[in-house]
Each structure stands twice: as C-alpha cells, then as structure tokens.
Amino acid sequence: MGIDIDRLTGELDDRLADADAELARRFPGDRSGRQPVHTVYVPADRYTADLVPEWGSAAGRTIDEHANLFAELVGDPEVAQRVRAKLDREPIEDLRIDLEDGYGARADDVEDADTTAAARALARSQGDGTAPPFFGLRVKSLEAPTRSRGIRTLALFLDTLLDAGGTPGVVTLPKVTSVDQVEAMVHLLDGIERDLGIDGLRFEIQIETPQSILGPDGTALVARMIHAADGRCSGLHYGTYDYSAFCGIAAEFQSMAHPVADHAKLVMQAAAAGTGVRLSDGSTNVLPVGDNVRAGWHLHLELVRRSLERGYYQGWDLHPAQLPTRFAATFAFYRSGFGRAAERLRAYGERSGSATLDEPATARALADFLVRALHANAVTADEVAAATGLDTDTLTALARPGR
Missing domain, CATH: 3.20.20.60 (Phosphoenolpyruvate-binding domains)
Structure with a gap:
C-alpha cells in the first residue's frame, strides 16, 4: 500500500490529543452507582x-x-x-x-x-x-x-x-x-x-x-x-x-x-x-x-x-x-419492560436471530434499563442472570462503560 497509515495515524493522534483529553474530561460517561428514584x-x-x-x-x-x-x-x-x-x-x-x-x-x-x-x-x-x-x-x-x-x-x-x-x-x-x-x-x-x-x-x-x-x-x-x-x-x-x-x-x-x-x-x-x-x-x-x-x-x-x-x-x-x-x-x-429488554440484550450478545437489529448504543441502553431495574429493586439479580445470561458486574460494565 502506498499510503503510510502509521504516519498519518500518528499525525492525527498528535493533532487531536488536546481534543481527546478535553472530551474525556468534560464527558466521562455515566456514573456506575445507583441513582435514587x-x-x-x-x-x-x-x-x-x-x-x-x-x-x-x-x-x-x-x-x-x-x-x-x-x-x-x-x-x-x-x-x-x-x-x-x-x-x-x-x-x-x-x-x-x-x-x-x-x-x-x-x-x-x-x-x-x-x-x-x-x-x-x-x-x-x-x-x-x-x-x-x-x-x-x-x-x-x-x-x-x-x-x-x-x-x-x-x-x-x-x-x-x-x-x-x-x-x-x-x-x-x-x-x-x-x-x-x-x-x-x-x-x-x-x-x-x-x-x-x-x-x-x-x-x-x-x-x-x-x-x-x-x-x-x-x-x-x-x-x-x-x-x-x-x-x-x-x-x-x-x-x-x-x-x-x-x-x-x-x-x-x-x-x-x-x-x-x-x-x-x-x-x-x-x-x-x-x-x-x-x-x-x-x-x-x-x-x-x-x-x-x-x-x-x-x-x-x-x-x-x-x-x-x-x-x-x-x-x-x-x-x-x-x-x-x-x-x-x-x-x-x-x-x-424487563422481559423485552432482557430478550433483546440476550439476542444481541448471542448475535442470534431477532426481530429487532440492535446497535451497540442500543445494547448499552438495554443494559442500563436492567441495571436501573436492579437498583430500584424491581427485579432481582437472579432474574436478570436467568433472562440475559449476564451477571451484575458484566451488565453494569456494558451499561456504563465510561469513555
């Protein structure tokens, strides 16, 4: 390939370093802990x-x-x-x-x-x-x-x-x-x-x-x-x-x-x-x-x-x-909303056939819904694990990954 990808990547990394740092500082992502209802x-x-x-x-x-x-x-x-x-x-x-x-x-x-x-x-x-x-x-x-x-x-x-x-x-x-x-x-x-x-x-x-x-x-x-x-x-x-x-x-x-x-x-x-x-x-x-x-x-x-x-x-x-x-x-x-969210999240994780084609951002929203349901005591961790195949830590990491 005639294009020097490594050189161009390095130049853009340098060019965008300040913007990257500012983005991470100002928009670190959602907090992982419980929010009161x-x-x-x-x-x-x-x-x-x-x-x-x-x-x-x-x-x-x-x-x-x-x-x-x-x-x-x-x-x-x-x-x-x-x-x-x-x-x-x-x-x-x-x-x-x-x-x-x-x-x-x-x-x-x-x-x-x-x-x-x-x-x-x-x-x-x-x-x-x-x-x-x-x-x-x-x-x-x-x-x-x-x-x-x-x-x-x-x-x-x-x-x-x-x-x-x-x-x-x-x-x-x-x-x-x-x-x-x-x-x-x-x-x-x-x-x-x-x-x-x-x-x-x-x-x-x-x-x-x-x-x-x-x-x-x-x-x-x-x-x-x-x-x-x-x-x-x-x-x-x-x-x-x-x-x-x-x-x-x-x-x-x-x-x-x-x-x-x-x-x-x-x-x-x-x-x-x-x-x-x-x-x-x-x-x-x-x-x-x-x-x-x-x-x-x-x-x-x-x-x-x-x-x-x-x-x-x-x-x-x-x-x-x-x-x-x-x-x-x-x-x-x-x-x-628990059953539908859990089913869609399981299908996303397994890449199995589903009537809804969810993107990564939607998967995060589905996981966040389930995390909030857990924090609100609306469902139990066992219910979530059985429905999604995910434990609480994995679910939280998916829901709120940070930047």
Whole structure:
C-alpha cells in the first residue's frame, strides 16, 4: 500500500490529543452507582431522626385505609406486594432537609436553631442506621437578598453535622440564574472544605428559572453551568412551580407535564448527556390526602410513569402518601419492560436471530434499563442472570462503560 497509515495515524493522534483529553474530561460517561428514584423534601423544622421510618409507617397506613383503591389503581398484586416490602425496608431513598422555599424566611436565630437541630438529628439517624442511603441539604440561593443567609446555614449545618459525628451529603443550590453563581458555589465549597479539613463536597443545580435554560446570548446556560462546576455538580433538578411561574403559566396549569417543563427538561437532558450529571424531574403539589386520594394517586402514577418513559429516572416527593405510587409506578415500569429488554440484550450478545437489529448504543441502553431495574429493586439479580445470561458486574460494565 502506498499510503503510510502509521504516519498519518500518528499525525492525527498528535493533532487531536488536546481534543481527546478535553472530551474525556468534560464527558466521562455515566456514573456506575445507583441513582435514587426520588428525593423527599422535608422542611428543616419538621425533620427528626425518626422521620424515615415514620414516613414509611404513614405511607403504609394510607394503603391500609385505601387498600381496595390502591389494588385497583396498581392492578398488579406482585407490584403492590413489592411496594409494601419497600416501605418497610427503605421508604425514602434520598432526603433533602429543606431550608429554602419549603422552610421559608425566618428570623436568623430561628433558622440557626433549626439548622443545628436538623444536623444533629441527621447525625443521630446515621448513627442508628435509620438514615436513607442518600441525603443532603437545600439552602437558600446565592442571589443577593439570600446569599448571606444561605452561606451561614450551609456552614453551620456542616460544622454541626461533622461535630456530631455525621457524614455530609449533597448540597442543593436553588434558583440558579448565572454561570457566575455556579463558579461562586465551587469557590464556597473549596473554602468550607479547607476550613473544616474535609473534601468531596458536591452540589446539585436546581433549574427553576428560564435564565438557567436560555441565556441572554441565546445559548443554553445549563450546559455551561455543568462544566463550570469543576466536577462538583452531581445533578440537575427541575423545579416545577418556580419555573412555570417565571414563564407566566397560570397556577391551574403549572405541571411537570406542561410544554414549558418538557422544553426545559429536554435542554437539561441534552446538556447533561455523557457528563455523569444526573437528572431529576420535579414534583406535583396535588397530594393524595383527604377526599383527594384517588385523584392524587392516579395523577402521581401517571406523572411518574411519564417521567420514566422520557428518561427522567428520579423525581421529588413531598408527602408520605406519595410514596406508594412512586414505588408502584417505578416497579411497574421496570417489570413491564424487563422481559423485552432482557430478550433483546440476550439476542444481541448471542448475535442470534431477532426481530429487532440492535446497535451497540442500543445494547448499552438495554443494559442500563436492567441495571436501573436492579437498583430500584424491581427485579432481582437472579432474574436478570436467568433472562440475559449476564451477571451484575458484566451488565453494569456494558451499561456504563465510561469513555
């Protein structure tokens, strides 16, 4: 062959070395660990060390009080049984102690006292094994009117938590309106780590304002925010009601399913793809309580399923009565798709005849679906191995290979 392939390959390797390194740094691929299926927001003054089992008991009582309705809406005894077991074992996967909108504006001495009490309660729950597997704190925003209070609360919470023997979780930064605020959050966490002698603090960016989706220059600022976080951003959380209100949507029509919500989340999804930053949908404030249990449960089941189908594998819950439908919708989603995903993945691995010709990217998506089903406790490792011929480690490596 007259073409010097080795020379040309070496020249292109040199030419693209910086681009290769930058791609690997900015888009390392999806994280391999478990993503919680929800985040529960609890105002700091209502948080106690016993909150997680109390919510589980309250959710179970709601099912008991409306057993026939729950069975009717779920429509699958196996799913209903799994929900019961989940509420007994792990009723909350991710908890956010809220000192922002759910808590409100209080006098400084009151917020200081509630912050300190919540930090000590979290440390106690971690010590006695009743804390959820994921947890954190939502502070007030870095906008000028609330900046000082947010910084003080975060510093006080972390200092108290560590002093009580607790372990820090993630910090949720709300109402982000500029890349500068993200860079400021990185600077703040750097300073706190230095002063407390710790490392590894991470934060979530809460997308609650149109400015975080579309900047004044017409660019998607959320993409720049992810990379401005210098590796500290672990998630993007959509804020249903703030975002809708900022867009001028009438209160009656504000919803996770409104077109303005879909637009924002599609931009978030594209911005986060391949970065290892995870997405969370928002919440519904239509609660299944009192005379509204049927309507609230029915709506929640539909919204959770809708989010899952669109690739938003996490959402917010605001009340114990939402836990049954959160887990029911999640289990049903994965169990209903399990057989088809496993069959296609086995056919791909065996290169056997199949009605669907799947490419490597689709095989990764099939494997990721099964990994998420495992993490959600919707299926067992034995079920997956029997259906696909793959063990959990092999499946995870296929689902999330990194770059």
